[in-house]
Structures are given as structure tokens and as C-alpha cells.
Amino acid sequence: MYVILVYDIEEKRVGKMLKLCRRYLNRVQNSVFEGELTDVKLQELLHEAKAIMQIEKDSIIVFKSRQEKWLEKMVVGKEKNELDNML
Amino acid sequence: MYVILVYDIEEKRVGKMLKLCRRYLNRVQNSVFEGELTDVKLQELLHEAKAIMQIEKDSIIVFKSRQEKWLEKMVVGKEKNELDNML
Numbered sequence: 674m675y676v677i678l679v680y681d682i683e684e685k686r687v688g689k690m691l692k693l694c695r696r697y698l699n700r701v702q703n704s705v706f707e708g709e710l711t712d713v714k715l716q717e718l719l720h721e722a723k724a725i726m727q728i729e730k731d732s733i734i735v736f737k738s739r740q741e742k743w744l745e746k747m748v749v750g751k752e753k754n755e756l757d758n759m760l
Numbered sequence: 761m762y763v764i765l766v767y768d769i770e771e772k773r774v775g776k777m778l779k780l781c782r783r784y785l786n787r788v789q790n791s792v793f794e795g796e797l798t799d800v801k802l803q804e805l806l807h808e809a810k811a812i813m814q815i816e817k818d819s820i821i822v823f824k825s826r827q828e829k830w831l832e833k834m835v836v837g838k839e840k841n842e843l844d845n846m847l
Contacts, residue, residue: 677823679766681790681838702821703768704791719836732837734789736764736823743830749806750819751768 675741676715678706680722682731689725693718702753709741762828763802765793767809769818776812780805789840796828 678698682690691700697718698706710718715735722733738744765785769777778787784805785793797805802822809820825831 677764679789679792681792702766702819705766705768705821719834723836726837728837730838732789732835732840734792735834735836737832737834738825738830743825745824747806747822747824748819749810749822750813750815751817753819 674710674712674715675738675744676706676708676710677736677738677744678718678733680704680731680733682726682733686725686727686731690722690731693721693725700753701748707746761797761799761802762825762831763793763795763797764823764825764831765805765820767791767818767820769813769820773812773814773818777809777818780808780812787840788835794833 676698678694680690680694681704694700694706697710697714698708700706715737719733719735726733763785765781767777767781768791781787781793784797784801785795787793802824806820806822813820
């Protein structure tokens with residue numbers, strides 16, 4: 674399953690959330706992540722996320738697509754490629 | 761065509777970008793928008809966006825899906841519903 678995850682988390686909690694999301698997905702913009710995840714892994718991620726979030730203040734939206742090819746991605750402007758930083 | 765648009769724009773330009781994106785799409789999170797757009801309308805939006813952006817600092821990512829039903833959306837936490845504010 675292909676997943677896009679976007680979050681809007683208050684600053685004091687955002688570091689933890691970033692670390693969590695990076696464990697499961699690739700970061701493509703400041704608060705946007707994408708990648709292939711099984712349903713079980715996604716549930717695991719969201720379970721951990723809920724433990725970090727304040728549900729009435731923070732927000733996560735997940736878009737799921739059965740296949741990556743059903744989604745076309747376009748980037749305008751600065752591209753975030755975390756692999757670059759690691760090389 | 762179903763479109764998800766996420767932006768990461770420096771603060772001084774973000775107001776203009778917000779206003780632009782709202783003209784074409786529904787805001788579902790602080791910097792996340794979605795909606796049905798034709799290819800022509802999307803090109804129009806991106807053309808206007810490029811005039812606002814500083815290409816080496818700001819970023820827009822667009823995910824396109826031929827059909828909305830190919831995408832499943834889940835919201836965890838606070839839900840942004842701008843219609844609520846308008847009613």
C-alpha cells in the first residue's frame with residue numbers, strides 16, 4: 674500500500690513525530706512523508722503517533738493508495754531529498 | 761483528476777499562496793489542500809504559484825490521482841473544515 678502522510682504538530686512535539694515518521698516513511702517535505710507500508714505497519718505507526726499527539730491540537734492526515742502507480746507526483750521548487758544528506 | 765497539494769513556503773509569502781490555493785482547492789490541513797481539478801486548472805494554479813514562490817527556498821508537491829476513489833483518506837486528531845468557519 675502506498676502512503677502519503679502529512680502532519681501539523683505543535684512545535685514542542687514535532688521532533689518526536691518527525692523521528693517516528695522517518696522510521697516508517699521517506700520525508701519529501703518538511704511535514705510530508707511517503708512510502709510503501711503494509712496495513713499492519715501503518716496501524717503501528719498511527720498507534721505510536723497517537724501517543725505523541727495532543728488529539729485536540731495536532732493533526733495527521735494519511736492518504737492511502739493501493740498502488741503507487743495510481744499516484745503521480747510533481748515537485749515545484751526546492752526538493753527535499755534526505756538521501757542526499759546521508760551520502 | 762483528484763489532486764493533493766502540499767506546500768512549504770516561507771512565512772512572508774505564505775499568505776499569498778494560501779489565498780491562491782484556496783481559489784482552486786479545499787484546505788484540509790494548514791498547508792495541505794485537496795480537490796478535483798482539470799489538468800488545465802492545475803497548470804493555471806502552478807503557473808500562478810511559481811510567480812509567488814522563490815524557487816530555491818519554497819516547495820510545492822502535487823500528488824495526482826486519476827480517480828478520487830483510488831485514494832483513501834484517514835484523519836487523526838484535529839480536523840480542519842473550512843466550511844464550518846463559513847457557516
